[in-house]
Amino acid sequence: DSGVTQTPKHLITATGQRVTLRCSPRSGDLSVYWYQQSLDQGLQFLIQYYNGEERAKGNILERFSAQQFPDLHSELNLSSLELGDSALYFCASSVDTGGNYGYTFGSGTRLTVV
C-alpha cells in the first residue's frame, strides 16, 4: 500500500456521460498530480494541485477538470466522455511543490467508456 488511495478501482460508463475519480494523497503530502495512462499515448501529465491551488497544467482536455479540497483529497471530473478517454488514471502525491524527490502513485482507476 503506497498510502495514496484512489477510488473507484474500475469504472465502466457510456459515451457522453460524466464521471468523478477520487484521490486521497499520502499523509503529509500537499501536492496531488493526475496522470492518464493509455496504450498509445503512454503516461501523460494532466494537472497538479498544491495545497488547494492549481499549480501546473499539462495535456488536460477542456472536458476534464479537477480540484483539491481543504482536506487535500482531489477529484478529477471527466465529462462528455468519448471512447478515446478509456485509460488508466493515476493520482500521485508529493510533500513539496516540485515533486523533485519523486512522487508516490496510487494504484489507479481503470476507466472504460463503451
Add this chain to the structure above:
Amino acid sequence: GEDVEQSLFLSVREGDSSVINCTYTDSSSTYLYWYKQEPGAGLQLLTYIFSNMDMKQDQRLTVLLNKKDKHLSLRIADTQTGDSAIYFCAETPMYSGGGADGLTFGKGTHLIIQP
C-alpha cells in the same frame, strides 16, 4: 518539449544483470527517475538521480548518468522473477522556483525474465 525514449522490451535470464537504457532531450539541469509498474498496480519509485551526479547505487540497483550524451541506465543485479515488470524512465526540469510541470515519462521497457 522534453522527450524520453526507451526500448520497449528487454529479455534476460534469471540471475543475470539487466540493463535498461533511456535517453532524454531536456538540456537544462534535471531530475531523473526510474519507476517500476507491476501488472494491475501503480508506479513504484525505485530511485532517482540529479543531473549533477554520475552514479547512484542502492542495493541491487545501479543508476548511471551520462549527462553529455543525455543517457540514463538502470542496472539490476542478479535479476529475479519478481523483477518482471515495466520500467519507466522519467525526468523533470530543475526549477529554482520549485515549480513543477509534471514528469515526462518514457513509454516503458517491459523486462522479461527467462528461467
